[in-house]
Amino acid sequence: MLHEWGGRLSYETVGDPRIGPTDALIRVEACGVGLTVLNYTNGNHGRRPEDLPRIPGHEAVGTVVEVGAAVGTLSAGQRVMSYFYLFCDDCDLCRLAHEPLCRRLRGQVGVAADGGYADYLALPARNLLPVPDGVSAVHATAIPDAIATPFHVSRRASIAPGDTVMVVGAAGGVGIHMVQMARAFGGEVIAIDRGAHKLKAPSEFGALAALDGDAPDLRDRVRAVAPAGVAVAIDLVGTAHTLDFCLAMLGPRGRLVLLTTFPGVATEVLPRSMVQTEISIIGSRYASRWEVAQAARLVAARRITPVVSEVVPLTKVEHLHDRLRAGTLLGRGATCPDPS
Numbered sequence: 560m561l562h563e564w565g566g567r568l569s570y571e572t573v574g575d576p577r578i579g580p581t582d583a584l585i586r587v588e589a590c591g592v593g594l595t596v597l598n599y600t601n602g603n604h605g606r607r608p609e610d611l612p613r614i615p616g617h618e619a620v621g622t623v624v625e626v627g628a629a630v631g632t633l634s635a636g637q638r639v640m641s642y643f644y645l646f647c648d649d650c651d652l653c654r655l656a657h658e659p660l661c662r663r664l665r666g667q668v669g670v671a672a673d674g675g676y677a678d679y680l681a682l683p684a685r686n687l688l689p690v691p692d693g694v695s696a697v698h699a700t701a702i703p704d705a706i707a708t709p710f711h712v713s714r715r716a717s718i719a720p721g722d723t724v725m726v727v728g729a730a731g732g733v734g735i736h737m738v739q740m741a742r743a744f745g746g747e748v749i750a751i752d753r754g755a756h757k758l759k760a761p762s763e764f765g766a767l768a769a770l771d772g773d774a775p776d777l778r779d780r781v782r783a784v785a786p787a788g789v790a791v792a793i794d795l796v797g798t799a800h801t802l803d804f805c806l807a808m809l810g811p812r813g814r815l816v817l818l819t820t821f822p823g824v825a826t827e828v829l830p831r832s833m834v835q836t837e838i839s840i841i842g843s844r845y846a847s848r849w850e851v852a853q854a855a856r857l858v859a860a861r862r863i864t865p866v867v868s869e870v871v872p873l874t875k876v877e878h879l880h881d882r883l884r885a886g887t888l889l890g891r892g893a894t895c896p897d898p899s
């Protein structure tokens with residue numbers, strides 16, 4: 560339970576959530592742990608007093624135990640995962656399957672509504688999507704965000720065979736799946752992260768090059784691999800430094816994709832150089848439900864391998880948060896309720 564933005568979580572006994580007619584109740588089997596949870600609990604995406612206290616966790620996987628009277632799409636016993644944007648399902652953008660851009664967005668699971676760091680979770684039935692057979696609960700926690708988000712990014716950036724795709728932050732929860740997804744779309748990947756120990760995994764997933772972001776001659780190393788510049792740069796770190804670096808590495812007609820942002824971070828863009836090289840700067844916000852389902856299909860087909868490197872019981876979840884803050888966790892983590 561989070562009681563204060565930026566505070567540590569406390570482990571508490573609370574009542575089971577209640578469901579309304581359009582909701583479903585799931586027994587949580589596992590919930591993903593990644594930097595987005597920390598961004599949310601730190602209040603980077605909003606600090607509304609009415610959102611506290613709150614149970615965090617937006618990547619929940621579990622089994623349906625109860626459905627509301629008006630729910631016709633789910634039944635008890637079904638395995639599901641959370642779609643974590645609380646969209647209205649009625650506005651023009653929702654109807655066009657741009658749910659993250661919903662005009663009446665209520666916020667995110669784990670911020671505006673209680674999330675999956677719990678034994679039970681109640682959500683609108685439309686926020687629960689089926690988990691394919693043969694995918695474990697722990698692996699499935701990576702699908703709703705860490706794998707679906709790269710699927711949306713790849714479509715936003717129109718990654719195509721022959722494109723050189725530079726991923727900055729390539730060993731993190733979204734990054735390690737972004738490396739795989741860019742390859743699944745036909746791209747050749749230059750993976751960048753900090754520290755040699757974090758570069759092994761992107762290499763194992765087929766990155767053309769894995770480079771240490773702290774190397775003083777990083778720009779030369781990227782140019783050695785992509786002499787004409789990269790076709791796509793994906794900034795998963797989101798500092799002014801990484802933004803400038805990504806812009807500098809783009810080749811003609813290059814696309815910079817932005818999705819990790821922090822309040823107050825900005826960079827200078829020169830219209831003249833944008834025109835002369837026809838580069839594009841593309842914002843990418845989460846993924847649609849259809850894209851989450853496609854991400855799940857790619858996992859079930861073994862074309863994307865979920866990387867969940869550490870699983871802890873709920874009582875130890877702050878230990879994983881500490882590792883995320885220290886930047887020592889490869890890929891995603893997950894937490895599971897204590898067996899009872």
Ligand SMILES: [Zn+2]
Pocket residue numbers: 646647648649650651652653654660661662663664
């Ligand atoms: Zn809507």
